[in-house]
Amino acid sequence: MTTTETETPQPIPLPVDKDGNETSAICQTCGVAVPITRGLPLERVEFFRTGRGYSQEPPRSANPARVARASYTQTYTRCVVCAGRRAHAEHLADTYRVSRQLGPVVAHARMEAALVALLALRLPAPTDLTKSELRALFGPFARAGLNIMWRTRADRALGHSLPEPWAHLTPEDHQNLRNAYGAMLADRTAAGAPPVLVPPPARTGPRGAVVAAGGCLMCGVGGVPVPALRVRHDPDGAAEDVWTEQGWKATMLGARRPLGSVYGHTCPACTSAIAEVNAPGKEAIDRAWFTHLNRRDLIDRETTGIHGWGAMVAVAASRGEAPPAPNPEPWAHLSTDGLPDPNPVQAMQGVRPR
Numbered sequence: 001m002t003t004t005e006t007e008t009p010q011p012i013p014l015p016v017d018k019d020g021n022e023t024s025a026i027c028q029t030c031g032v033a034v035p036i037t038r039g040l041p042l043e044r045v046e047f048f049r050t051g052r053g054y055s056q057e058p059p060r061s062a063n064p065a066r067v068a069r070a071s072y073t074q075t076y077t078r079c080v081v082c083a084g085r086r087a088h089a090e091h092l093a094d095t096y097r098v099s100r101q102l103g104p105v106v107a108h109a110r111m112e113a114a115l116v117a118l119l120a121l122r123l124p125a126p127t128d129l130t131k132s133e134l135r136a137l138f139g140p141f142a143r144a145g146l147n148i149m150w151r152t153r154a155d156r157a158l159g160h161s162l163p164e165p166w167a168h169l170t171p172e173d174h175q176n177l178r179n180a181y182g183a184m185l186a187d188r189t190a191a192g193a194p195p196v197l198v199p200p201p202a203r204t205g206p207r208g209a210v211v212a213a214g215g216c217l218m219c220g221v222g223g224v225p226v227p228a229l230r231v232r233h234d235p236d237g238a239a240e241d242v243w244t245e246q247g248w249k250a251t252m253l254g255a256r257r258p259l260g261s262v263y264g265h266t267c268p269a270c271t272s273a274i275a276e277v278n279a280p281g282k283e284a285i286d287r288a289w290f291t292h293l294n295r296r297d298l299i300d301r302e303t304t305g306i307h308g309w310g311a312m313v314a315v316a317a318s319r320g321e322a323p324p325a326p327n328p329e330p331w332a333h334l335s336t337d338g339l340p341d342p343n344p345v346q347a348m349q350g351v352r353p354r
Ligand SMILES: [Zn+2]
Pocket: 027, 028, 029, 030, 031, 032, 078, 079, 080, 081, 082, 083, 165
């Protein structure tokens, strides 16, 4: 038998009959002994002795007698309370159709684990759930519940049950559960929250190069909307999702004289304008701006004075001035004065003149 960890109260040996067979099963969820009676659902799990304790992985030894001697079969069930909770979990998973999405085995197990976590936090089991509440329950929160089930730790005390339900939980377990609950609440809030404006990632260029930080090199916008949940889980990844690293000569951004290269990022709209014309430069800038204005009829017209925000940063740097602030809206640094009025039909259809 393995030695038990220093937990109070200590697990107690299961009662045995005169032949040494255990007469009780263990509640796989809360760890108490349950007398084996007719009709009690049982599950027998074989454990194998390892260097450090017991494992469900069979040893490599090919000698069956040795493997048998080194094994221990533990009988599991659920106590009345835990069986009731499990039934409620199955009902919830089926009612909310998670069983159909995940398959009943996974859905039932995760729902049960979530209810276990709620119980350990002394919170009521849910009755009416919204879709996002349910989704939140099935994430890391359910994993936290699974981690505290007795069965996940039973290899420490095979043949033993707990003197009272959940007696194995440590202050660290409670802390982990509280953390998981806090994270779940934050997820739920983030799921219903408006998108977050994400600025471009930090960028460095070669030594002495101009870096246009905080905005799109072309339209100058300072933030791109990203779902709040994505930002909460991985702010750096969220920024990398939407911003594309670039480095161009300032003249390609519309600077009138050579000012060296400018390093920075482009937003998704400007990145796709570049892709449409297969190259960065004036053509891409025109396309991005006129698309933003919903004036694609002006694309390919001779226009002057259009420049990307990054060109203004390069000019400011060449004069030793502070860079311009990123734009609150795309292309806010350009004026639409002097643009021809839209041809109503072409403007509506987005057709360009031939
Ligand atoms: Zn139980």
